[in-house]
Amino acid sequence: MIEHAPAKLNLCxxxxxxxxxxxxxxVSVMTPLDLHDTLTLxxxxxxxxxxxxxxxxxxxxxxxxxxxFRARTGWDGPPVRVTIDKRIPVAAGLGGGSADAAAALRLAxxxxxxxxxxxxxxxxxxxxxxxxSQVRPRTTLVTGGGExxxxxxxxxxxxxxxxxxxxxxxxxxxxxxxxxxLGAIRTTDELRRLADELRATSAAPPVNDLxxxxxxxxxxxxxxxxxxxxxxxxxxxxxxxxxxxVAFYDIRAxxxxxxxxxxxxxxxxxxxxxxx
Numbered sequence: 001m002i003e004h005a006p007a008k009l010n011l012c013x014x015x016x017x018x019x020x021x022x023x024x025x026x027v028s029v030m031t032p033l034d035l036h037d038t039l040t041l042x043x044x045x046x047x048x049x050x051x052x053x054x055x056x057x058x059x060x061x062x063x064x065x066x067x068x069f070r071a072r073t074g075w076d077g078p079p080v081r082v083t084i085d086k087r088i089p090v091a092a093g094l095g096g097g098s099a100d101a102a103a104a105l106r107l108a109x110x111x112x113x114x115x116x117x118x119x120x121x122x123x124x125x126x127x128x129x130x131x132x133s134q135v136r137p138r139t140t141l142v143t144g145g146g147e148x149x150x151x152x153x154x155x156x157x158x159x160x161x162x163x164x165x166x167x168x169x170x171x172x173x174x175x176x177x178x179x180x181x182l183g184a185i186r187t188t189d190e191l192r193r194l195a196d197e198l199r200a201t202s203a204a205p206p207v208n209d210l211x212x213x214x215x216x217x218x219x220x221x222x223x224x225x226x227x228x229x230x231x232x233x234x235x236x237x238x239x240x241x242x243x244x245x246v247a248f249y250d251i252r253a254x255x256x257x258x259x260x261x262x263x264x265x266x267x268x269x270x271x272x273x274x275x276x
Contacts, residue, residue, distance in 0.1 A: 016191050034272050062082060178214075
């Protein structure tokens, strides 16, 4: 069985205070990209489930997803191996780990015949704030601590997005801690008003409340933002918690032309399209 795990892009991201459960209140419009990882599920030779992802070390959220799915459904089928073909840059603010976890949940549901989308959303909310929006990838308005997901109007799929990965990595937790230190925390009333505004319009302003924190922890982001602007982007922003920078173009050909002009960058630029 195969599932694609699309990268997510925060078209806007507003952040509030930390809740009692340790999550930040947020309001964000997220859209999937056609940049994706591919997950393949097959029987395992080992005594337990396996998650294999070449080149990526350390804890894997997809492992947590599979383990939690078994615990909540009582699924006791034979062990499985999930192999992740990784194309989304790691620790880049594009939700690659969250996308893989959500895809692993979809695979487990298909393979076992157990559970429903509501259960997957419950597990996803337990796993992390970016995971619920990835259970059924589409353009969504995400509120609360990420657990409330509403479908909204998708961007024009003919437009282009230029993804400029960074040789540096940023911990999401570290970025949120710096955000708290900087003190630019939005109130609950302000977040509620912003969510209402986003429900009433198909346009998401390119605002990312985590950008200042990410830039302070990774100053090379500033050079990447300038390079994207110089490449003729209609608008540029830091992706999620960074350090990736994304540039938006009215048509995909614009992004492809910019990628050619910036082809000497390492890592190489990636051209994608939004929507879903």
